[in-house]
Ligand SMILES: NC(=O)c1ccc[n+]([C@@H]2O[C@H](COP(=O)([O-])OP(=O)(O)OC[C@H]3O[C@@H](n4cnc5c(N)ncnc54)[C@H](O)[C@@H]3O)[C@@H](O)[C@H]2O)c1
């Protein structure tokens with residue numbers, strides 16, 4: 001429930017505001033809506049093409065927050081209601097994007113349009129109407145680390161200066177144009193630059209968020225259950241799908257890439273601090289991740305296999321993983337970020353935020369959710385005879 005007399009980080013009372021949340025029906029949006037409705041007095045204009053992940057917040061009409069959330073089914077590519085909704089709100093949060101790597105090299109045009117062109121009117125309407133904007137970018141804007149270009153045995157690879165990713169210092173290093181994987185990162189980088197320029201030239205009040213692999217319940221879909229059978233979601237859902245079906249987890253190019261994973265509920269705390277502390281968040285770009293939760297993709301597969309076995313009570317499969325080439329898995333033009341450790345100096349200094357949840361604990365709660373939500377449906381789908 002909304003807490004009365006809540007104050008911001010500087011001791012000032014927090015006034016209830018109206019938030020226009022674009023992409024509210026997605027993974028991050030659904031958690032942000034939940035947090036805002038359960039713990040704050042703010043109102044939400046929730047915009048998306050889909051609302052399955054927030055249905056529990058919209059129905060029935062008897063829910064205590066019924067007058068604090070309004071869902072508008074619309075596609076921001078072509079809907080004249082967008083400007084009016086931004087004008088009705090104090091703050092716009094833009095989460096809408098194509099953001100699954102399987103699309104970047106196979107649907108590069110849709111990826112570029114979604115992450116750059118479709119975001120342009122949102123930035124323009126915020127700037128013209130003096131509305132604050134929190135825009136979701138990505139850790140992918142850093143691309144590859146400087147260290148990845150050093151010889152394999154170089155001692156400099158151990159030096160954090162060559163791999164820690166800092167908002168105000170690290171370069172953005174992408175591969176060649178034919179590696180279309182980078183279409184997403186490049187589009188996100190250009191929209192960041194445009195927002196920054198709107199701030200510098202026209203006084204737009206903005207905050208840019210760079211999520212570092214946020215994971216948790218409701219992320220993406222399980223192919224053939226609540227998404228297309230041939231669809232390729234992000235790694236958490238790919239590995240969950242394999243575990244549910246008792247199939248080997250596929251390791252792309254040996255699973256050597258490294259990632260840091262942060263629990264969605266920790267990350268949402270950071271977003272709430274940005275919403276409620278505009279004076280500390282405006283004009284900043286924030287890394288939001290957990291530098292302590294680093295693993296290779298292979299280690300992630302091993303850990304998820306152990307945790308899932310514990311959660312489901314089923315023994316781990318005899319062949320837990322299988323190697324697959326990136327060309328086979330993603331197709332032509334795939335490339336990868338080698339390592340992603342966020343520097344936390346700016347978010348610590350401005351908002352005092354730190355992630356709390358270990359990788360094991362976040363996998364335990366997430367895989368408990370996956371098992372509860374999908375195990376029966378997957379069993380039924382496997383048992384169904386396939387048409388010849
Ligand atoms: N989850 C992460 O770890 C992560 C990492 C880096 C960046 N991000 C960024 O955060 C944002 C949200 O990510 P997510 O993980 O919640 O993804 P998601 O795909 O679950 O959510 C995106 C939502 O936007 C909606 N959307 C897309 N295009 C739209 C349009 N034209 N009109 C209306 N709605 C539209 C989709 O229907 C979807 O519900 C994205 O911008 C993504 O690039 C996420």
Ligand SMILES: O=c1ccn([C@@H]2O[C@H](COP(=O)(O)OP(=O)(O)O[C@H]3OC[C@@H](O)[C@H](O)[C@H]3O)[C@@H](O)[C@H]2O)c(=O)[nH]1
Nearest residue numbers: 099101138140233234235236238250251252257297336
């Ligand atoms: O089944 C799989 C799926 C993925 N992988 C690997 O696992 C790693 C992580 O893959 P994800 O699908 O989660 O996506 P990435 O971490 O590469 O990018 C993501 O991070 C930042 C966000 O902007 C996006 O949500 C997405 O681009 C990659 O190295 C990928 O090749 C596998 O080895 N097997």
